[in-house]
Amino acid sequence: xxxxxxxxxxxxxxxxxxxxxxxxxxxxxxxxxxxxxxxxxxxxxxxxxxxxxxxxxxxxxxxxxxxxxxxxxxxxxxxxxxxxxxxxxxxxxxxxxxxxxxxxxxxxxxxxxxxxxxxxxxxxxxxxxxxxxxxxxxxxxxxxxxxxxxxxxxxxxxxxxxxxxxxxxxxxxxxxxxxxxxxxxxxxxxxxxxxxxxxxxxxxxxxxxxxxxxxxxxxxxxxxxxxxxxxxxxxxxxxxxxxxxxxxxxxxxxxxxxxxxxxxxxxxxxxxxxxxxxxxxxxxxxxxxxxxxxxxxxxxxxxxxxxxxxxxxxxxxxxxxxxxxxxx
Numbered sequence: 239x240x241x242x243x244x245x246x247x248x249x250x251x252x253x254x255x256x257x258x259x260x261x262x263x264x265x266x267x268x269x270x271x272x273x274x275x276x277x278x279x280x281x282x283x284x285x286x287x288x289x290x291x292x293x294x295x296x297x298x299x300x301x302x303x304x305x306x307x308x309x310x311x312x313x314x315x316x317x318x319x320x321x322x323x324x325x326x327x328x329x330x331x332x333x334x335x336x337x338x339x340x341x342x343x344x345x346x347x348x349x350x351x352x353x354x355x356x357x358x359x360x361x362x363x364x365x366x367x368x369x370x371x372x373x374x375x376x377x378x379x380x381x382x383x384x385x386x387x388x389x390x391x392x393x394x395x396x397x398x399x400x401x402x403x404x405x406x407x408x409x410x411x412x413x414x415x416x417x418x419x420x421x422x423x424x425x426x427x428x429x430x431x432x433x434x435x436x437x438x439x440x441x442x443x444x445x446x447x448x449x450x451x452x453x454x455x456x457x458x459x460x461x462x463x464x465x466x467x468x469x470x471x472x473x474x475x476x477x478x479x480x481x482x483x484x485x486x487x488x489x490x491x492x493x494x495x496x497x498x499x500x501x502x503x504x505x506x507x508x509x510x511x512x513x514x515x516x517x518x519x520x521x522x523x524x525x526x527x528x529x530x531x532x533x534x535x536x537x538x539x540x541x542x543x544x545x546x547x548x549x550x551x552x553x554x555x556x557x558x559x560x561x562x563x564x565x566x
Contacts, residue, residue: 239276239277239279240276240279240282240283240284242276242283242284242285242286243284243285243286244285244286244288245285245286245287245288246288246290246291247287247288247289247291247292248291248292249292250289250292250294250417250421250450250452251419251421253265253287253289253292253450254417254418254419254420254421254448254449254450255419255448256285256287257287257419257447257448257450258419258447258448260284260285261447261448262283262284262285263283263284263285263286263287264281264283264285264286264287265286265287265289265450266286266287266288266289267288267289267290267309267344267345267347267348268311268340268343268344268345268348269343269348270336270340270343270344270348271352271353272286272348275353275360278360278362279362280359280360280362280369289309289450290309292309293307294307294308294309294347294452294453295307295309295310296310297310297314297315297318297320297321299320300455302413302455302457303455303456303457303458304320304321304324304325304455304456304458305453305454305455306321306346306453306454306455306456307346307452307453308345308346308347308450308451308452308453308454309345309346309347310345310346311341311342311343311344311345311346312332312335312336312340312341312342312344312345312346312349312403313332313333313338313341313342315328315329315332315346316328316329316330316331316332316333316341317329317333323463324456324458324462324463325406325410325456325462325463325465326463326465326466326467327406327409327410327462327465327466327467327484327485327486328403328406328407328410328456328465328467330406330466330467331402331403331405331406331467331469331482331484332402332403334402334467334469335349335401335402335403336476337475337476340476346403346454347450347451347452347454349401349403349404350399350401350403350404350407350414350431350451350454351443351445351451352399352400352401353368353442354368354396354397354398354399354400355384355396355397355400355478356368356377356384356385356396356397357377357381358375358376358377358380358396359396364376367393367394367435367439367440368394368396368439368440368442369440371438371439371440375392375393375394375395375439377394377395377396377542378392378395378542379542379543381544382395382542382543382544382545383544383545383547384478384480384545385397385542385545386504386505386506386545387504387505387536387539387540387541387542387545387546387548387549387552388501388504388505388506388509388536388538388539388540389434389435389505389506389507389509390435390506390540391434391435391436391437391439391506392437393435393436393437393438393439394435394439394506395506395542396435396439396506397503397504397505397506397507398432398433398435398439398442398506398507399432399442399507399508400478400479400503401478401502402467402469402479402482402502404428404432404502404508405467405482405483405484405500405501405502405508405509406465406467406484406500407428407454407456407508408428408429408484408500408508408509408510409465409484409485409486409498409499409500409510410456410457410459410461410462410465410484410486410498411427411428411429411456411457411459411498412427412428412454412455412456412457413425413426413427413428413454413455413456413457414426414427414428414431414451414453414454415451415452415453415454415455416445416446416449416450416451416452417449417450417452418446418448418449418450419448423452425455426444428454428508429510430444431443431444432507432508433507434506434507435506439506459486459488459496459498460488460495460496461486461487461488461496461497461498462486462498463486464486464487464488464489464563464566465484465485465486465487465498465563466484466485466559466562466563466566467482467483467484467559468482468483468485468555468558468559468562469482469502469503470482470503470551470555478503479502479503480503480548480551481501481502481503481504481548481551481552481555482501482502482503482555483499483500483501483502483552483555483556483558483559483560484498484499484500484501484502484559485497485498485499485500485556485559485560485563486498486563487518487523487560487563487564489523489564492522492523493520493521493522493523494518494519494520494521494522494523494527495519495520496519497514497515497518497519497531498515499511499514499515499518499531499535499556501535501552501555501556503548503552504536504539504548504552511531511534511535513531513534513535513537514531514532514534514535514556515531516534517530517531517534518531518560523564525557525561528556528557528560528561528564529553529557531556531560532552532553532554532556532557532560533553535552535553535556536549536552536553539552
């Protein structure tokens with residue numbers, strides 16, 4: 239691990255100013271994955287800017303929906319009565335993630351900025367376009383059994399974000415509030431936050447230098463109230479999704495009035511499927527409809543040698559999630 243300075247801050251303005259003055263610095267809250275990466279020299283930051291004292295907590299109902307402070311802890315959000323009642327898929331995505339100890343430490347904002355779990359990215363002995371642009375992507379023809387089948391490119395097939403929360407937030411049109419060094423805020427739909435790898439896989443999101451996530455707002459909707467998050471993994475304890483689905487349905491008299499579908503574990507970014515939503519909306523809530531939606535969601539998949547199983551797995555996961563929420 240490299241030598242670094244540690245600087246606590248008391249305001250977003252001070253934190254963003256410090257980051258602007260030292261562009262190579264980074265923010266730290268729960269640090270549940272940051273220190274692991276620093277210990278094996280995957281990242282080297284000269285300064286850690288502690289933002290835990292910033293007033294970025296709170297879970298409150300607003301005119302725009304449910305606003306969640308970026309420094310709220312995963313466990314507190316997952317168990318909050320408003321989240322459980324209004325956005326069950328969001329609650330489930332948080333409580334199915336990591337271990338209880340990590341959920342008690344990890345912040346919402348930090349969770350949305352997780353780095354990929356691709357083994358080649360995590361091992362500095364291998365080249366990786368995410369770590370060193372232009373060095374190559376050995377996962378293309380190597381061990382890719384857990385990697386992406388949607389949104390891939392010749393430069394990268396890793397999941398940019400391996401977690402669960404952003405999949406659920408994506409399904410329900412969440413909006414991120416970002417703040418820069420001048421104290422100016424902007425609201426960005428999470429659907430526009432993550433960036434496909436293309437030829438620049440080291441650019442994972444649209445955060446500008448020094449910008450900070452300060453809050454997440456989830457709009458209220460009937461399909462969000464009737465929702466679920468289903469996660470399939472190699473083991474039930476502390477494992478990342480091989481495939482997951484966040485779905486919400488507004489069903490009246492057996493007909494789907496509105497639908498939301500997002501997939502995890504299969505895309506280079508959290509993957510929203512307007513194709514599946516189009517098939518579901520206005521259709522009867524039947525297994526036939528669900529299977530057609532699942533086929534549409536995976537139609538553009540480009541599996542490699544070891545991850546072809548994910549096509550069927552993701553389809554089955556989505557169908558099961560739709561079945562589960564349709565009968566609630």
